[in-house]
Amino acid sequence: MGEDGAVTSAPQRPDGQTPAPRLIATDLDGTLLRDDKSVSPRTVAALAAAEEAGIEVFFVTGRPARWMDVVADHVHGHGLAICANGAAVVDLHAGREFVQVRALPRDTALTVVNALRAAAPGTSFAVERTTGINYEPNYPPFFQDPGATVATVEKLLQEEPDNTAAPVLKLLAHHSELSPDEFLTLARSAAGDHASITRSSPTALLEISGLGISKASTLELCCAERGISPAEVVAFGDMPNDVEMLRWAGTSYAMGNAHPDVIAAASGRTVANNEDGVAVVIERIIAERAAARP
Secondary structure, three states: OOOOOOOOOOOEOOOOOOOOOOEEEEOHHHHHOOOOOOOOHHHHHHHHHHHHOOOEEEEEOOOOHHHOHHHHOOOOOOOEEEEHHHOEEEEHHHOOEEEEEOOOOHHHHHHHHHHHHHHOOOOEEEEEEOOEEEEOOOOOOOOOOOOOOEOOHHHHOOOOOOOOOOOEEEEEEEOOOOOHHHHHHHHHHHHOOOEEEEEOOOOOEEEEEEOOOOHHHHHHHHHHHHOOOHHHEEEEEOOHHHHHHHHHOOEEEEOOOOOHHHHHHOOEEOOOHHHOHHHHHHHHHHHHHHHHOO
């Protein structure tokens, strides 16, 4: 069950006619992936069928590049994925090589840190760079990384004397007492003029990128390079970090387990991630395309 009552019946189609899609953009956790973080055989087959039909598939996720192994074998053609909520484009065919990085400036990150500490005392921080994650001593160890540096966020954001520090992809902020949506609203009020602030976790964990950087803005750049318009994109998502992407795409689906803000932003709704909601829609797209052939 997600943050809203799960849809278990047939997907709700968007209203009106939509162009034949040229690109499918899908979130991973809570969307393409089941709750056990697996890609079901049905979904694997649907992704392959989309590519076979000439529809590009982009994975668009808040995950860092190092967590993309679960889908690396299922990206075809271009091999690209959009990671860290749009802060990076990664080539999964080339060992997760960074093709594009849209970094969070250090000074901006420090401004946000100071604003959140003032607005929400007790906030702890982590810093996600292209080389991995480092965090403060009181930041919850959601995923232990034996190679991580543990220090104050000011120390973690320090530049190297020779300016060789790896780019910052995003700042993460956690609060142990506020509710997730309460923390998000408070953070956007306090620091939303300086950075893009969103969330994808069921806990009060915020993801902070450079101003204007989102899944939507980086997907738009990737589509523009291919001559693909928003009207030719079908997008899927379940959490607040998907909202901009779902609004940008010509056709979009909230998962049956989606957050209420995602349901409001999407033009349609499919079944839950554990029922292969993305595959259900892709199968219908493929069937309708086949039926339309003379």
